[in-house]
Amino acid sequence: MNLRPFGPPPPPYIPQQKGRDLSYWESNLVVIREKYPELGECLEQAKTGAEAALRVEAAASGEPTLAMGDLRIHSKHDPRREGKRLAETLEDGTGPIVVLGFGLGYVAEAAGERFPDRPLIIIEYRKGILAAALESRDLGRFLSERNLVFILGETRPWTVTAALRLFEGKPVLLRNRALAGLDAEWYGETERVITTWVSKDDINRATLRRFGKRWVRNLAANMTVIRDAPGIAALAGCLSGTGIPAFLVAAGPSLDLLAPSLPDLAERCVVAAVDTSLNFLLQRGVDPDFALVVDPQYWNFRHLDRVDAPKTRLIAESAVYPPALRGPFRGALLCGSLFPLGRFIEDRVDPKGELGAGGSVATTAWDFVRLLGASAVWIAGLDLAFPGLKTHFKGALFETRALAESTRFVPVETLSVRALRDGRPFRAPASGGGEVLTDRRLSLYAAWFENRFGLSPALRSYSLSSGGLAIPGLIPAAPEDLLALPPRRDEIRRILEAVFTRLERDFGSPEQTAARSARYDAARSALLEGLERIETTAREAAAVAEAALAETAVNRRDLQETLNKLDTANLIITESDVKDVAGFLFPPLEELEQTLTVPDSDPAGRYLELSARFYHAVAEAAAYNMREVRGALGGPYTHG
Numbered sequence: 001m002n003l004r005p006f007g008p009p010p011p012p013y014i015p016q017q018k019g020r021d022l023s024y025w026e027s028n029l030v031v032i033r034e035k036y037p038e039l040g041e042c043l044e045q046a047k048t049g050a051e052a053a054l055r056v057e058a059a060a061s062g063e064p065t066l067a068m069g070d071l072r073i074h075s076k077h078d079p080r081r082e083g084k085r086l087a088e089t090l091e092d093g094t095g096p097i098v099v100l101g102f103g104l105g106y107v108a109e110a111a112g113e114r115f116p117d118r119p120l121i122i123i124e125y126r127k128g129i130l131a132a133a134l135e136s137r138d139l140g141r142f143l144s145e146r147n148l149v150f151i152l153g154e155t156r157p158w159t160v161t162a163a164l165r166l167f168e169g170k171p172v173l174l175r176n177r178a179l180a181g182l183d184a185e186w187y188g189e190t191e192r193v194i195t196t197w198v199s200k201d202d203i204n205r206a207t208l209r210r211f212g213k214r215w216v217r218n219l220a221a222n223m224t225v226i227r228d229a230p231g232i233a234a235l236a237g238c239l240s241g242t243g244i245p246a247f248l249v250a251a252g253p254s255l256d257l258l259a260p261s262l263p264d265l266a267e268r269c270v271v272a273a274v275d276t277s278l279n280f281l282l283q284r285g286v287d288p289d290f291a292l293v294v295d296p297q298y299w300n301f302r303h304l305d306r307v308d309a310p311k312t313r314l315i316a317e318s319a320v321y322p323p324a325l326r327g328p329f330r331g332a333l334l335c336g337s338l339f340p341l342g343r344f345i346e347d348r349v350d351p352k353g354e355l356g357a358g359g360s361v362a363t364t365a366w367d368f369v370r371l372l373g374a375s376a377v378w379i380a381g382l383d384l385a386f387p388g389l390k391t392h393f394k395g396a397l398f399e400t401r402a403l404a405e406s407t408r409f410v411p412v413e414t415l416s417v418r419a420l421r422d423g424r425p426f427r428a429p430a431s432g433g434g435e436v437l438t439d440r441r442l443s444l445y446a447a448w449f450e451n452r453f454g455l456s457p458a459l460r461s462y463s464l465s466s467g468g469l470a471i472p473g474l475i476p477a478a479p480e481d482l483l484a485l486p487p488r489r490d491e492i493r494r495i496l497e498a499v500f501t502r503l504e505r506d507f508g509s510p511e512q513t514a515a516r517s518a519r520y521d522a523a524r525s526a527l528l529e530g531l532e533r534i535e536t537t538a539r540e541a542a543a544v545a546e547a548a549l550a551e552t553a554v555n556r557r558d559l560q561e562t563l564n565k566l567d568t569a570n571l572i573i574t575e576s577d578v579k580d581v582a583g584f585l586f587p588p589l590e591e592l593e594q595t596l597t598v599p600d601s602d603p604a605g606r607y608l609e610l611s612a613r614f615y616h617a618v619a620e621a622a623a624y625n626m627r628e629v630r631g632a633l634g635g636p637y638t639h640g
Helices: 024-035 035-041 079-087 106-114 125-138 140-145 160-165 179-183 185-226 255-266 273-284 322-326 340-348 363-372 397-407 413-422 440-456 479-483 489-507 509-550 562-572 579-585 589-594 605-629
Strands: 056-057 066-069 096-098 120-124 148-152 172-174 245-248 269-276 290-293 311-318 330-333 376-380 426-429 436-437 459-462 474-476
Touching: 024 125, 024 489, 035 148, 056 125, 066 311, 079 096, 096 106, 096 185, 106 140, 106 160, 106 172, 106 273, 120 140, 120 160, 125 148, 125 245, 125 489, 148 160, 160 185, 160 440, 172 579, 179 185, 185 340, 185 397, 185 426, 185 440, 185 509, 245 255, 245 273, 245 363, 255 376, 255 479, 255 562, 269 273, 269 363, 273 290, 273 311, 273 322, 273 459, 273 589, 290 363, 311 322, 330 489, 340 509, 340 579, 363 376, 426 605, 440 474, 509 562, 509 579, 562 579, 579 605, 589 605
Parallel strands: 096 120, 096 172, 120 148, 245 269, 245 376, 269 290, 290 311, 311 330, 376 459, 459 474
Antiparallel strands: 056 066, 426 436
C-alpha cells in the first residue's frame, strides 16, 4: 500500500448511539474508508478468521484482550492499564511515535492521548490482528482524530523510511514484545531500518563537524561557477516522447560481469554514469553522455582525477571539490545546491533545478534520468549489497587505495573485512532469488529507491544486477533484454546537440551573461553585508551576556535590560536573509550545554553563560563564511 501524508481529520467522531445497528467493525471501517481508503480495501478481506489461532477474550477488567495460541498479546487482567503504563515510558518530544505491533490498539491509543500532537506510525505484521482490533473495540475517535500512518506486513520493512520522511523530529519506539517476538525476523529488520534512520542524524552531525568547513570552502571557490554554468532545468523533458531509454551505470561489483557488453548497451540509451564508474566506462570505449558527482569530499574527486572525458557533460552539485568542475569535460551543468550558501547565490542569480538526494550519487543519477524524460531506465552496478563479499567493481579507486594502504600486519583482506563489518551487515533477499549480504547504510539507499519508484510508476526501472539487493519497483532483467532494443545512438546525439545548441544560444547570450553577472554581484554583496551584520550583532550580544555573568548573583537580579538586548540581537539574526548560511556551521546546542561551568543552583547564570557561548559560535560561523567568500577568487570556467 502506498504511503502519503494524510490531510486534516474529518469532522469530530460521533460514537455509536444506543440502539443504532452498527457493529464496531462497520463503524470503525466507515472512518478507515474515509481517511485511509487503501487500508480499508486491504482489511475488508482480513477478518479474524484469517488467523486461525487468534482469540479475542474478555479480560478481568471487562476489556477485550488478545491471544494467539498460548501466546498472550495483551494482559489478561487489564490491557488498557497495561497500554497506559507503556505509553508513560515515552519522553517528551515532537517526533513521530512508532508502534511496533498494534494488537488491539491499547498502547497506540494511550500514546495518542498522552501526546495528541505527535504523529503515530502503526506497524503491524498481521493484518488479521488489525482487523480483530476493528471488530472488538470502538476505535473511531482514535482513528479520526489522530495523525496516523499504517504499515502492514505485506510491505517491505524499508517502507517505514517513507513514513519517517513525512515528519520532523526524532522517532521513538513503543514495542509490543509478544508480537515482535512472534514475527521476529520482520519486526527485527523493521527496527534495524528505524535505528539506522535515527542514527543518520548523528552521522550527519559528525560529518558536518568533520567536513562542514571544507564544504563552505568548496562553495566559496565555486560561486562564480554558479553564475557561469547552466542548470539541469534546461534539460528537463528533453527525451519525453522520444521513447529513448536511459542507461544508469553505478559502481557495484556486478559491473564486472557486464564489462564486455557495455559498448553495445550504450548504443541503445542515453548513458548516465556515477563518478565512481566513469573511468570504468571510458577504459572500455564508452563515452557517457553525462557523469554525476555530488559528494564534496576530496577523495570523491579522486574518481575524476586524470579522467579525460571530452564527450561527457558533468552534472554536479556546487559544493563539489573545485577541480572537479574544471576538468576535461565537454561542459558542466549544476543541480540545485544542498547547502545554504549555494542556495543563497542560486536563488538570486540562476536557480538550477532540483534533484533528489538520497545519500548516494546513484540516487541522484536516477532522479536525473527521470528529469530527462527517459522512457525507462536500465541500471547496472546498483547492487546495494556485497555479492561475493565484494564492495565495488574490480580496480575501483576504493580497491586501489586499500592496496596502497595495506601493510604486512594490516593486509588488504583485513581492510575489506572492516569495510563489511563496520556497516552492521545482515542478509536480505537478492534480486535474482536467494539472499545477499547488505548493511544498514545500503538498505537506507534501497528505501529511497523504493519510495521514488512508487512516486514515479511511469518510469520503469530495470536492474541488470541479479546478485544485488531486491528492491520493490526495481524489475530484474538480463543484458539480452536491453540488447534486444534497437540502436539509437545517432538519434540521441542529434537530440542532445539540439538541446545544447539552444542552451548556448539562450544561456550564453551576451545579454543573459551580463544580467547574471549583475545579479551575482548584488547577491555576493548582500551575502557579505548580511554576514557582517550577524557577526557584529552576535559579538555585541555575547559581550552583553558575559558582562551580566560577571556580576554577582545579587547584582544581576534585575536582568530585564540584559534580556531585552539579547532579544533584540535574536530578532536581528533570525530576520536576516543569511541566517541559514551563518547557521550552517553552528554546533548542536546540546554540545554548548554540556560544557557549562555555572552550577544548576544558579539558573540565571547558566542561561547567561549559554547565551555567551551561543553568540560567540554564531559570530565565528558568520566570520568564517565571510573570510572564505572574500578570499575565493574562483577560476576560469566555460560551460562548453
